[in-house]
Amino acid sequence: xxxxxxxxxxxxxxxxxxxxxxxxxxxxxxxxxxxxxxxxxxxxxxxxxxxxxxxxxxxxxxxxxxxxxxxxxxxxxxxxxxxxxxxxxxxxxxxxxxxxxxxxxxxxxxxxxxxxxxxxxxxxxxxxxxxxxxxxxxxxxxxxxxxxxxxxxxxxxxxxxxxxxxxxxxxxxxxxxxxxxxxxxxxxxxxxxxxxxxxxxxxxxxxxxxxxxxxxxxxxxxxxxxxxxxxxxxxxxxxxxxxxxxxxxxxxxxxxxxxxxxxxxxxxxxxxxxxxxxxxxxxxxxxxxxxxxxxxxxxxxxxxxxxxxxxxxxxxxxxxxxxxxxxxxxxxxxxxxxxxxxxxxxxxxxxxxxxxxxxxxxxxxxxxxxxxxxxxxxxxxxxxxxxxxxxxxxxxxxxxxxxxxxxxxxxxxxxxxxxxxxxxxxxxxxxxxxxxxxxxxxxxxxxxxx
Ligand code: PLP
Numbered sequence: 001x002x003x004x005x006x007x008x009x010x011x012x013x014x015x016x017x018x019x020x021x022x023x024x025x026x027x028x029x030x031x032x033x034x035x036x037x038x039x040x041x042x043x044x045x046x047x048x049x050x051x052x053x054x055x056x057x058x059x060x061x062x063x064x065x066x067x068x069x070x071x072x073x074x075x076x077x078x079x080x081x082x083x084x085x086x087x088x089x090x091x092x093x094x095x096x097x098x099x100x101x102x103x104x105x106x107x108x109x110x111x112x113x114x115x116x117x118x119x120x121x122x123x124x125x126x127x128x129x130x131x132x133x134x135x136x137x138x139x140x141x142x143x144x145x146x147x148x149x150x151x152x153x154x155x156x157x158x159x160x161x162x163x164x165x166x167x168x169x170x171x172x173x174x175x176x177x178x179x180x181x182x183x184x185x186x187x188x189x190x191x192x193x194x195x196x197x198x199x200x201x202x203x204x205x206x207x208x209x210x211x212x213x214x215x216x217x218x219x220x221x222x223x224x225x226x227x228x229x230x231x232x233x234x235x236x237x238x239x240x241x242x243x244x245x246x247x248x249x250x251x252x253x254x255x256x257x258x259x260x261x262x263x264x265x266x267x268x269x270x271x272x273x274x275x276x277x278x279x280x281x282x283x284x285x286x287x288x289x290x291x292x293x294x295x296x297x298x299x300x301x302x303x304x305x306x307x308x309x310x311x312x313x314x315x316x317x318x319x320x321x322x323x324x325x326x327x328x329x330x331x332x333x334x335x336x337x338x339x340x341x342x343x344x345x346x347x348x349x350x351x352x353x354x355x356x357x358x359x360x361x362x363x364x365x366x367x368x369x370x371x372x373x374x375x376x377x378x379x380x381x382x383x384x385x386x387x388x389x390x391x392x393x394x395x396x397x398x399x400x401x402x403x404x405x406x407x408x409x410x411x412x413x414x415x416x417x418x419x420x421x422x423x424x425x426x427x428x429x430x431x432x433x434x435x436x437x438x439x440x441x442x443x444x445x446x447x448x449x450x
Contacts, residue, residue, distance in 0.1 A: 013441035015072060015410045016434040022057035022064045030054035030066060048075075048415065049407060050400075058085025061428045061435060063412065071407070072427075074439050075414035079235060079267040079380065079426035082295035083340040090298050093336035097329045106326050113326040116334045120306060123277055123338075126286050130312035133326035134303035137266035137293030138166030141229065143305045144289045145170045148227035148260040150314035155187075156221040158213060158228045158254070161194045162418060164236035165229060165264055174229055177237065177418050190220045192250075194234075195243035198373045198384065199392060206246030213253045225259030227289075232279030235267035238417025239382025239424055241375055247283035260311070263287035266303075267380065270295030271341050271429060274351030274378025282377065298337050302330040346429035354378035357425070357436035364440055368447045370395055381425040383443070384417065394419035398450065405446040411439050 028036075033054060037045065053071075057064035061084055063073045073085070083090055097112065104110050113133065121129035134140045149155055157174060159165060165174040173186030194200060195209035202208040217225060228250060234240040251261045268279030269292045276282055278290070288311060293303035301324075324330075341347060358374065358381055365371040365383075372386030372395075385395035385402070399421045406413060414424035423443075427435070 011445075013409060013438055013445055015070065015438055016432070018059075018062060018070065020059045020062070022059070022068055025056045025066045025068070027056065027066070048412075049404060053407065053412075060084035060087065061431050070410065072411045072435055072438060074425050074427040074431070074435075075412050076427045077299055078294065078414060079272060079424075080294040081299050081428050082270050082272065082346065083298045083337055083344075084428040084430045085299075087298060087336075087340055089340050090333055090336045093332045094300065094329055097332035101328050103324075103327055103329075105323060106321070110328050112328040112331040112335065116326075116331040116338075119335060119338050120292075120304060124290060124306055125281075127308040127310075128287075128290060128306050130307055130309050132305045132312075132315070132320075133331065134293070134305065134322065135301050135324050136166075136303050137264075137291065138168050138171050139322070139325075140266070140291035140293055140303040140305050141165045141171045141174065141262075141264060142168050144262045144291045144307075145174065145227065145229065147289065147305070147307065147311055147314055148262060150317070151311050152224075152226045152258060152260060154224035154226040154258070156225050156259075157189045158192055158216060158225065158259075159189060160230050160234070160242075161191045162196065162237040162240065163191075163194075163230060163234055163264075179418070180236075188226075190216050192216050194237075194240070195246040196240050197243045198240070198375065200243065202243070204243045206243035207249045209243060209246050210249035210253060213250050217253070217257050223257065225254060225257040227260045227262050228254040229262040229264055231264045231266075231268055232282055233268045233273065233376060233380055235380070235424065235426070236416050238384065238422035239376045239380060241377060242283070244283075247280065247285045251285045251287075260288040261285070262289045262291065265290055265292045266294050267426070270337070271347035271350055272378055272380045272426065274347060274349075274354045277347060296337065297330055297333045300330050300333040302327075302334055341429070344430065349431070350378040350429045353431050353433055353436055354381065356433055357381060357431075357440070360436060360440040361443075364444055364447075367444070370398060370447055370450070376425075379425070379427055379429055379431055382417075383423040383425070385421050385423075394421035396421050399423070401450065402443065402446050405449075406442045409442040409445065411442040413439070 117131035159174040161176045165171045173189035176191040193212040197204040263280040289307040361374040373384040
């Protein structure tokens, strides 16, 4: 690991030990990869760090660069690697299935797709038991929105300001941050006031925010609502847990208006919030359609939409198909993920370690003025940096500095929120208390030295 001077008198935090050394790397250097990327990949691709990190190996909650240097991955491939990088059971499932049958399409029978559909349906309440597999979260939300429109015969969709639901034609409409929206037609979506306890106008009073949905229906639409779509904790939006009481009130209003409720569990599902398997369960609501991706395959491209038989029926009106959805290798990985979460009690771990980490981060907030808010649930936590507590002025440059310095110490966290001033902590769910201590100590050390 890199040597540090100790000018601040603070001891550089040490990474917990880990018994694994990756094989030697013989591939091209970071500089060579970067120049190839610049030449051959879209200029729209962006990096987390000014000097992009070249990751060549992954093992559980750790990533390794080309020199074999180890990093604690507290971003988890954007809340995706839920079991840990290259978890042996998930790898075995992928390798075994790949050797036997790599691709078939749903035009034939294969047990992996049916087994995963059954296992997912068993994880959901009520009548949510018909599964459609997709390749990503965007595709899952596109399909959910289309199904709601077909089922209700209405067009209007309501989503929350600050939300991220994907970047194709329909989902870009539901996404509600200008920096993620291109100037193309995104019709029929209306954005309600975000029930954000930290920055929102009604603080933590969820029911007050929900009244805005009623107003939106009355004044902004024809009154014919197809669906309301929302995350339970906004991920890209900066780990914003919707104010308590909001979702039940919002669901009531939408149902009265004849619309369906879509829960986007792309980031918050698969045991990440610790207290429940799905994020919406933390709010005591039952959606009509649930969408998922990311954690479902531990990094293998897979997504799904799950709904009731009545709603699913709309797709029989025409042909509905996609080539890769439910690919046997991806669904075998999905089954292994569910087994690992259960056998290794990863939901309990997310709860215990997440609660511990949150407590330590809250204590850090009391120590450093730069930290304006600590929030989230389980292993989906956010730390917002501000230069002024009253005005909540986003500390954008400071966020970049801390992000970079934490990487130097060996901790990778994500960054998000509209202003880019929120650390997103969404590690693999095998994260330990020692990892949590290392992360907080690294953040503490970095901020103390500023
Ligand atoms: N929904 C949420 C809540 C997300 O966070 C994302 C991606 O970050 C998506 C949908 C889109 O998923 P994907 O990037 O797999 O298309």
